Amino acid sequence: MTVESTAASKPRRSSKRTSAVKTPAKTPAKTPAKTSAKTPARTSAKTPQSSGPELVQLLTPEGERVEHPDYSIDLTADELRGLYRDMVLTRRFDAEATALQRQGELGLWASLLGQEAAQIGSGRALHDDDYVFPTYREHGVAWCRGVDPTNLLGMFRGVNHGGWDPNSNNFHLYTIVIGSQTLHATGYAMGVAKDGADSAVIAYFGDGASSQGDVAESFTFSAVYNAPVVFFCQNNQWAISEPTEKQTRVPLYQRAQGFGFPGVRVDGNDVLACLAVTRSALERARRGEGPTLVEAFTYRMGAHTTSDDPTKYRADEERASWEAKDPILRLRTYLEKAGAADEAFFTALDEESEALGKRVREAVRAMPDPDPMAVFDHVYADGNPLVDEERAQFAAYQASFADSAEEGK
Numbered sequence: 063m064t065v066e067s068t069a070a071s072k073p074r075r076s077s078k079r080t081s082a083v084k085t086p087a088k089t090p091a092k093t094p095a096k097t098s099a100k101t102p103a104r105t106s107a108k109t110p111q112s113s114g115p116e117l118v119q120l121l122t123p124e125g126e127r128v129e130h131p132d133y134s135i136d137l138t139a140d141e142l143r144g145l146y147r148d149m150v151l152t153r154r155f156d157a158e159a160t161a162l163q164r165q166g167e168l169g170l171w172a173s174l175l176g177q178e179a180a181q182i183g184s185g186r187a188l189h190d191d192d193y194v195f196p197t198y199r200e201h202g203v204a205w206c207r208g209v210d211p212t213n214l215l216g217m218f219r220g221v222n223h224g225g226w227d228p229n230s231n232n233f234h235l236y237t238i239v240i241g242s243q244t245l246h247a248t249g250y251a252m253g254v255a256k257d258g259a260d261s262a263v264i265a266y267f268g269d270g271a272s273s274q275g276d277v278a279e280s281f282t283f284s285a286v287y288n289a290p291v292v293f294f295c296q297n298n299q300w301a302i303s304e305p306t307e308k309q310t311r312v313p314l315y316q317r318a319q320g321f322g323f324p325g326v327r328v329d330g331n332d333v334l335a336c337l338a339v340t341r342s343a344l345e346r347a348r349r350g351e352g353p354t355l356v357e358a359f360t361y362r363m364g365a366h367t368t369s370d371d372p373t374k375y376r377a378d379e380e381r382a383s384w385e386a387k388d389p390i391l392r393l394r395t396y397l398e399k400a401g402a403a404d405e406a407f408f409t410a411l412d413e414e415s416e417a418l419g420k421r422v423r424e425a426v427r428a429m430p431d432p433d434p435m436a437v438f439d440h441v442y443a444d445g446n447p448l449v450d451e452e453r454a455q456f457a458a459y460q461a462s463f464a465d466s467a468e469e470g471k
C-alpha cells in the first residue's frame with residue numbers, strides 16, 4: 063500500500079528519488095470487527111492494536127537477522143557494537159536515575175526502560191544539523207545528541223528549568239505538556255523549509271499524546287506545508303494507566319493516511335529496524351517530500367514515573383511477555399552469534415556502565431541548590447509589575463525565617 067503525499071507545495075530541493083515512501087503494510091490492517099451494542103468496546107478495540115504483518119522488523123526477538131522488502135540496513139560490526147553500547151549505557155543511566163529518586167535525590171523520574179531501541183535507533187538516524195523536539199522520556203535520544211546525561215537530571219531534582227542549551231545539540235528542552243512539542247517541531251520545520259535548508263526535524267510523542275488536538279493540528283499543518291518533519295510516536299501501550307486501545311480504533315500509524323502522508327509501524331524493540339525506518343523518513347523529509355509518521359511499537363517496562371504504581375492497572379503477564387522481546391538482549395544474542403563482539407567487549411562495557419552510574423550519582427549530589435529568588439528571573443524579558451510584586455512578597459516571606467531564627471536565639 064502506498065500513501066502519496068497530497069501536499070501541493072513543491073519539494074524544496076531537486077531530487078533523483080521522487081517516489082513517496084511506501085508504507086510496509088502488504089496486508090491492510092483489519093478494521094475493528096463490528097460489535098453489537100451489548101459488546102463491551104474494550105474487547106473489540108483490542109484487535110487493531112496487536113502487532114501484525116505490518117510491523118517492520120530486521121532483528122527478531124530471538125536475535126535472528128531478517129530482511130524486509132522496503133527497508134534494509136548493512137552495518138559494520140563496529141556500528142552494531144556502538145548501538146549496543148548506546149542502549150546499555152542509556153539503560154544504566156536510567157536505572158541510576160530511578161535509584162536516585164528512590165533515595166530522595168530526585169523529585170521524580172520518568173524511566174525509558176524497554177524503549178532503548180526506539181530511542182537509540184531513531185536517535186542514531188539523525189544528522190547533526192537535524193533538530194529534535196522530545197517529550198520528557200527521551201533520555202536515549204539525548205544521549206545520541208551528546209547531551210550530558212547529568213544535565214537531564216537538574217529539572218527532575220528541581221534545581222533548574224531544563225539543564226541544557228537546546229541549540230548546542232539541536233535537542234529542545236523536555237516538554238511535559240503532552241503533544242505540544244509536535245506543533246513546535248512543525249513550526250520549526252516550516253522555518254527550515256522557508257530557509258531552503260536541507261535538514262530535518264523530528265518530534266517525539268507517545269500513544270497518549272496522539273489523542274491531543276495539538277498533534278492533529280501539527281499533522282494538518284505539516285502535510286499542507288510539506289514540512290520536513292518526522293513524527294516519531296513511541297507507542298509504549300500505556301498513557302499512565304490508559305491502554306492504547308482507549309486512544310484509537312485503528313493502528314496509530316494508519317492515522318497519517320487521513321492527513322495525506324505516509325505512516326509506518328516499526329518494531330520499537332528492534333534497534334536496526336528503528337534506525338532503518340527513521341533514516342528513510344528523515345531522508346524523505348530532507349528531499350522535500352514532507353512528513354512521515356513512524357509508530358514505534360514498544361512497551362513501557364517500568365512505571366509511568368516514579369510516582370506511579372502500574373501493578374494497580376496492568377497484569378504481570380503482560381510485562382513478562384514483553385520481557386521476552388527485550389531490545390538489548392536480542393542485539394546481544396545477534397552480536398554473539400555473528401561473532402561481532404567478544405567477552406572482552408562486554409566486560410569493558412560493564413565497567414563503563416558502572417563508571418557512568420558513579421559519575422551520575424556524584425554529579426547529582428553535588429548539584430547546588432538554586433537561589434530561591436531565581437524563579438522570578440527570565441519570566442519576562444523586560445520585567446512585569448505582577449512578577450515584581452510576587453518577587454517582593456516572596457522575599458519578605460523568606461526574610462521572615464531569618465527573623466524568627468534571630469528571635470529564637
Ligand SMILES: Cc1ncc(C[n+]2csc(CCOP(=O)(O)OP(=O)(O)O)c2C)c(N)n1
Nearest residue numbers: 199238239240268269270271298300301302
Ligand atoms: C496536555 C496534557 N494533559 C495531560 C497531561 C498529564 N500527563 C502526563 S503524561 C500523560 C500520559 C502520556 O502518555 P503517552 O503520550 O503515551 O506518553 P508516555 O508517558 O507513555 O511516554 C498525561 C496524561 C499532560 N502532561 N499534558
Ligand SMILES: [Mg+2]
Nearest residue numbers: 268269300301
Ligand atoms: Mg505511552
